[in-house]
Amino acid sequence: MYQYDQYDQAMVDARVAEFRDQVNRRLAGEMTEDQFKPLRLKNGLYLQLHAYMLRVAIPYGTLNSAQMRMLGDIADKYDRGYGHFTTRQNIQYNWIKLEDAGDILADLASVEMHAIQTSGNCIRNTTADQFAGAAADELEDPRPYAELLRQWSTFHPEFDYLPRKFKVAIIGSDTDRAAMKLHDIGIQIVKNAAGEIGCRFYVGGGMGRTPMIAPVIGDFVPPLQMISYLEACLRVYNRYGRRDNKYKARIKILVHEIGADEYRRQVEEEFAHILTLGLEPPPAELERIKGYFADPGFETGLSGDIDRSDPDFALWLDQNVHAHKQPGYAIVTISLKPTGGIPGDASADQIRLMADLAKAHSFDELRVTHAQNIVLPHVKKADLYALWQKLDAAGLASANLDLISDIIACPGLDYCSLANARSIPVAQKISERFADLGRQRELGELKLKISGCINACGHHHAGHIGILGVDRKGVENYQLLLGGSEGADTSLGTITGPGFNEDGIVDAVEKATDVYLAQRTDGERFLDTYRRIGMAPFKEAIYG
Amino acid sequence: MVENALRYRDDEPVADPAVTVDAFAEQTNASAVRIEPGDDARILLPHLGRLSLVEVNFPAYTDGRGYSAARILREHGYDGELRAVGDVLLDQLSHMRRCGFDSFAPNQAIDRAAADKALATWPEVYQKTVDGRAAIWAKRHGLA
Ligand code: HEM
Ligand code: SF4
Numbered sequence: 001m002y003q004y005d006q007y008d009q010a011m012v013d014a015r016v017a018e019f020r021d022q023v024n025r026r027l028a029g030e031m032t033e034d035q036f037k038p039l040r041l042k043n044g045l046y047l048q049l050h051a052y053m054l055r056v057a058i059p060y061g062t063l064n065s066a067q068m069r070m071l072g073d074i075a076d077k078y079d080r081g082y083g084h085f086t087t088r089q090n091i092q093y094n095w096i097k098l099e100d101a102g103d104i105l106a107d108l109a110s111v112e113m114h115a116i117q118t119s120g121n122c123i124r125n126t127t128a129d130q131f132a133g134a135a136a137d138e139l140e141d142p143r144p145y146a147e148l149l150r151q152w153s154t155f156h157p158e159f160d161y162l163p164r165k166f167k168v169a170i171i172g173s174d175t176d177r178a179a180m181k182l183h184d185i186g187i188q189i190v191k192n193a194a195g196e197i198g199c200r201f202y203v204g205g206g207m208g209r210t211p212m213i214a215p216v217i218g219d220f221v222p223p224l225q226m227i228s229y230l231e232a233c234l235r236v237y238n239r240y241g242r243r244d245n246k247y248k249a250r251i252k253i254l255v256h257e258i259g260a261d262e263y264r265r266q267v268e269e270e271f272a273h274i275l276t277l278g279l280e281p282p283p284a285e286l287e288r289i290k291g292y293f294a295d296p297g298f299e300t301g302l303s304g305d306i307d308r309s310d311p312d313f314a315l316w317l318d319q320n321v322h323a324h325k326q327p328g329y330a331i332v333t334i335s336l337k338p339t340g341g342i343p344g345d346a347s348a349d350q351i352r353l354m355a356d357l358a359k360a361h362s363f364d365e366l367r368v369t370h371a372q373n374i375v376l377p378h379v380k381k382a383d384l385y386a387l388w389q390k391l392d393a394a395g396l397a398s399a400n401l402d403l404i405s406d407i408i409a410c411p412g413l414d415y416c417s418l419a420n421a422r423s424i425p426v427a428q429k430i431s432e433r434f435a436d437l438g439r440q441r442e443l444g445e446l447k448l449k450i451s452g453c454i455n456a457c458g459h460h461h462a463g464h465i466g467i468l469g470v471d472r473k474g475v476e477n478y479q480l481l482l483g484g485s486e487g488a489d490t491s492l493g494t495i496t497g498p499g500f501n502e503d504g505i506v507d508a509v510e511k512a513t514d515v516y517l518a519q520r521t522d523g524e525r526f527l528d529t530y531r532r533i534g535m536a537p538f539k540e541a542i543y544g
Numbered sequence: 545m546v547e548n549a550l551r552y553r554d555d556e557p558v559a560d561p562a563v564t565v566d567a568f569a570e571q572t573n574a575s576a577v578r579i580e581p582g583d584d585a586r587i588l589l590p591h592l593g594r595l596s597l598v599e600v601n602f603p604a605y606t607d608g609r610g611y612s613a614a615r616i617l618r619e620h621g622y623d624g625e626l627r628a629v630g631d632v633l634l635d636q637l638s639h640m641r642r643c644g645f646d647s648f649a650p651n652q653a654i655d656r657a658a659a660d661k662a663l664a665t666w667p668e669v670y671q672k673t674v675d676g677r678a679a680i681w682a683k684r685h686g687l688a
Binding site: 005007008010011014018038039121151152154155156157158159160161162235238239243273277278279281282284285288 | 581584605606607608609611612613615619635636638639640642643665666667668669670671672673679680681683684685687
């Protein structure tokens, strides 16, 4: 894992001092809330329905056990004993007091963490494949590139007042586990015919009220020009992105309105100029960073055998454990989606336990996934059973990864001031309706995603089944979408028809799954069946 | 006399009134121009030699186009006064300096001491821009 040197530490320390000063000026009444707002937003501090919410950055979703432990301690000390892992691989605390904000940032800085650029119209925290450095199907580890990107984007002076927020995701496998094409910029590390590594730039994707899948803008950018290409992409956007209407201000609208070809032409022109300026960190810097992401000391010659005699363990093994590139090891995903729970929530004790388990069993490393779960990336197969027992005892062994109850849900009306409807209770009801794990497994891979309003923080456009909360004459109402996906086969869901109330939407989801069970052919997932038979049979069952 | 002026240059302030980009194209003797957010700074590039003042207007601090305009001018060698005017606030000064501004005329006066403190916020910088500061990567690898 990356470790700060004196420069990185000096930057976060300076930020803590600056923000402390700003908070003090606000508390002393030297600043109005209006003046303070843009400053606190630069530090991830939102004023929500009931309290301040603090969003802490987890760069590319990677953290060590000391950092994870600190996240648990912060939940205890400054919140109500919970943290909420988000779809952007960050963590949020929902009950923060302004007076504590400076101390929290100082605690974070003591473990090389911060809340820099977790909100505002700037380049947000970069996300990445949660299996980076561990996946059996990986071409190149995206984390060094993500770290290079983190440093470049931190306090970038030209791009702090963009037309709108800017989100970047980066992956190094063909399997897309990061919804890469639904970001302002998605970078996939690829190999060309000559066997060289390069960055493929997808620009102009996004969700929100106008969902779009990003087109390829830069087919093959040499890794040592990645920063220059980013500068070019961002500069064109900063200059020409729309600022007259905040709903049309994301880069996806610019790319859509002028067209991918014209946007590419402008970027290429800017890129040619930027290459003359020497803005790119030297090759030695990428090498330096790569050094931190070298494989941990894997043992060799380990047995791949696992004792499956405990049936509950076997279920978890089949569902939540993935192939590792190193023989004898496996990737474990800890589901934060227990039946009836709040998706992505973990208690302080659970967070600390996961930290301990990472230290004992995963070379001190954890990852946060965009589906709001936690990954232990490097677990010895021989340790899996003992690990599972400890997770089970802490209520962390739900064997439901990628099943219908592994729901992504935004905070919704329980916390969010922009919400039209509650998301969390709907997620809870669906997970209760499908509580039987056998039934869930029968349904197979089924990604269900819920947003409490059109802003789409819960990725509803990209759910095999999506749910969107709307306001219908002052009453909470839910629309159903089918056919979205955010993997390598990214697609956007289609609304089935009129919306439902809270119980009605749960029934509608169930009816959709019944159609699938009746119509599927061998090996088809829900999404495949939908794609083959289309909307009509589902509509008929749901509204007929 | 410019109101609320904060300057980080040693030369004498330019007295000429800044003209609009459109007017500049017609007045071949104008030496001061004012860029609005929607103007393309690149139009000025063939004329940098005769310019001694470029004002970049920020009608609202949230409109960041002027940062790109400033940087583009400096990247092409402009070394006259580059003045940010309008809704220019204390907490934006350091980024503006990094993009090449060396003079400020904010709507609301900023105290010089407070400005100097704000400009000293970042002990280091991660990016190479046009302000001559060595990026952290350059220091790490002995390039600075
Ligand atoms: C609770 C307070 C929140 C507020 C007020 C809020 C606000 C918004 C708004 C206004 C948008 C639409 C932006 C646009 O389309 O230009 C948006 C999109 C989004 N937000 Fe949030 N959000 C909140 C929480 C979250 C959480 C908890 C997450 C997870 C980290 C999140 C992740 C996202 C994502 C992934 C998008 C879609 C990005 C896209 O449009 O490409 N938000 N949010
Ligand atoms: S989707 Fe809407 S309701 Fe949900 S968190 Fe985002 S802004 Fe709030």
